[in-house]
Amino acid sequence: MSKKPENKIFTSGISTQTTPLSKAKSPLSWKEIKTIKDRFSVPNWQSAGDDGVYVNMHLNEFVNVDMAMPTHTERHIPRAINPELGNTSFQLQDGSQTPTLEEYLADDYNRVQGVMMAHQGKVIFEAYPGMNPNDYHIWMSTSKTTVGTLCILLESEGLIDLEKPVSFYATDLKGTAWDEVSMKDALNMATGLDLEETTAAFSDPHSWIEQFFGSLFSRDPKSNWLGILRTVKPIEGEKPGDRFRYSTAVTQALTLAIQEVTGHSFKDVFNAKIWSKIGVGHPFMVGNTGDGVAVGGGTVNTTLEDALKYAMMYTPSWHVVSSERVITPEILERIRTLGDPKAYQGSEEEQYSLEWTGDLGERNATQWDQVWADGAMFKHGNMHQGIYVDADRDFCAFVFATSPNERSDKMPGFMRAVAKRVAGK
Structure with a gap:
């Protein structure tokens, strides 16, 4: 008897259907x-x-x-487009120079769909190689910044104590390894748990993180993502706080904590504290698990300009998009200094800071991947999404893309290079 071939999951690949990527602008x-x-x-x-x-x-x-839904009159970010910024390039860690920003965006290999950058409350650069300005796009893991910021805002209101364990707030996780992980260590992704998103783990269909992801994104209303989240084990010889280990599972635990401490859905909490304060032009959407819980760490989707308005809330130009300063200097400082540089050293994300920008980050903090010594922050997302905030230079940027992860992403470096260039330092 011949053996039946195994069913393989279909993957579409990149073809002439989306090459050049500008074809994605048409229905x-x-x-x-x-x-x-x-x-x-x-x-x-x-x-x-x-x-x-x-x-x-x-x-x-x-x-x-x-x-x-939007709740305020839309505020349009003024334009002061500087065509010269297209010739920006930067030096990589090996001493070589990147192509210019304009060349990078024109090269369809990089699969960038849209990017906007703002300085002192004005858009200074924007391009839409693979989408229309009012198209929606997923944020992927740049969504994690919303979770981290909400936790700090709730802390400032006395609703969360970052020294308490995650399971004190996310009670569905009581009686598990989460009992030993503080909210602070979870925010900094230094849980001491065996849940890191590594290339090796993703290559193993039986790894814990692969099982978790398969359940988290399942459309089955009986998906067992919460049950899997309860089974994660500590890493032998490693304590919470010791080492930065990146994982969406941590952000999902924090999402549960936010919902329980407030008694409201993640969407409603984010809307009440941030989105409703911004003069956005379009709705905020967040995808759910099969059983109806927001995936706060990966499935936010908006238009590009509304995403940039969110980023601007972290800068001194917040007043361009809002009548209320939500992320005060004190909140911002808490966000960007919460992480421990020692836990960051030797991590995969530290190496990414060099690969992406040619400039070594100092720490990760509060769900952001990199924080540099000058206070600038960056958060990466799967398939090369990205948010960059440099409050001290009054600069912010957001990028959408659909690029295979094995392709090296240089948009973070272009964002950082432009920020330094326009600020003159």
């Missing part, structure tokens, strides 16, 4: 859309092929989402 036929929906899977989506481009721009067609 697909309904038959093409139906085909993408019929063969949807998390691996296919995350492979950043043709199907991934569509999913990233239409997440609400694939998972249930919670939505917060």
